[in-house]
Amino acid sequence: MITVTDLKKVYRQPNREIRALDGVTLSVPADSVHGVIGQSGAGKSTLVRAIALLDRPTSGTVEINGVDLTAVRSAPLRKARRRLGLVFQQANLFDSRTIAGNVAYPLELAGLGGAERAAKAQELLGLVGLGDSGAAYPAQLSGGQRQRVGIARALATDPDVLLCDEPTSALDPATTGEILDLIAALKARLGLAVLIITHEMSVVKRICDSVSLLEAGRLVESGPLVEVVGRFGSRLSELLLALPPTPEPDSAAGVTVEVLDAVSAGAVPALATVGRQFGVDLPVLAGTVESLGGVAFHRQRVLVPSALAVDEVLAALRRHGAQAGRTASGAEAAA
């Protein structure tokens, strides 16, 4: 369990202050994955460095199982750090050490003997699927393999928390999937609290149980994945169920509306039911379907022809369990 409370980081420059983190509060229980998503400049790197105490936060606390990391320094901090494993975007392996030597590094710091270190390193490498590569050097591995080593190294001291800084941003999509699946498997097996900082929506959709949106140093939206995606008109819902831009239709042609429908397995989407009811096929301008947590989220941008009364269509959609609203006037959430 990791709990971050009111974390702030202010960079003071000669003529101004940059509030890179402006009161971040979040908590990740054991055996779950929380994603923090943010655009470039939102404060993601600052957040990782503050949580890992690589840079001291200006104020706020970082607690792991109730122990406040910001309250300790020097030797106790170095010891407390072992409760938190850090996975970097570029793996940051030591090129001068073999793969096994890299994984053994934190064990060396912890004072384990040579034989013990070797055995534990071998076990960890087996855990990440690199049991045969211990004698190789980092330069001989692919990007995905290096990230596996990075994960094994982060797990060497049996941490409770795994903090991942853009762990797949340097990888191709197929390797990204493999690494995320590995993190998910390790989380379940070791009961880890995993915090992933990323700018990739695909990462959140694939493994996160809950998610927060970081913007200008603040978490502006937060919640369980299924809940935030189902929050019609929310930024996270629109980011995770992204639709391509479509040209504004001629006002004579009709009005565009957006529909968000959580369709359980085997059920008929509200849009289809309503179309049948009105006796027209409502033209879909853009649409996406994403299966998250066992629920299929349908998000569509639909043209309601001028022959129909928009409000009646919206009311009908809502009656059938969907959330819907006009696009131009913004999203009017509905029950």
Added chain:
Amino acid sequence: MNDFWNDLVSNPAITEALWPALGETLQMVGLAGLATVLFGLPLGVVLFVTQPGGLAANRTVNVLLGGVLVNITRSIPYAILMVSLIPFTRWIVGTSIGPIAASVSLTIASVPFFARLVETSLREVHPGKVDAAHAMGSTRAQTVTKVLVPEALPSLVASITTTVVALIGYSAMAGLIGGGGLGRLAYNYGYQRFQPEVMLVVLVILVALVQLVQLVGDAVVRRVDHR
């Protein structure tokens, strides 16, 4: 051609003085090289860690050691440095003559040079590795000895090679004011007594020595470089 060859094999400067001179040069370069690494490596590490934003940032120490000590020493031409260091050398080793005495000024001249090379080598280590070392709970000393220096090792070995090659050059100059060695031999016989064959032999040996040092240095770099 035959005459030249006869001069070569019968000249006592070559048959008798050459080997001791080579020995003196090797002694100067070896001693000064060893002392340079011994003092220069820690100095380079201190320059690196005390720089702004460094592991142990300390403006005062950084400016005193880097801006003042290193830069001033490096701006004094070696010929002037070795002469002005004669009293100091006498105080340290009891004499200002011989290869051991010459090693003192050679070391003082090359420590700042090598320290700067060390600093540059350490700067090339990706800062993410230092972050990783910290995140895993390394102390600053462990970060230096277990991460920074090993990660910079190929570049550090290359810096040692460069420094030793520079020392071979300086040692010839040091020979002129009492250091002995090949430089002295070339000056006494080749220049003052105008025996070009002595000059030539010394030149060939110096070139071979530099080549050998570079060859060995490059081989060691290949050996320790796993990147």
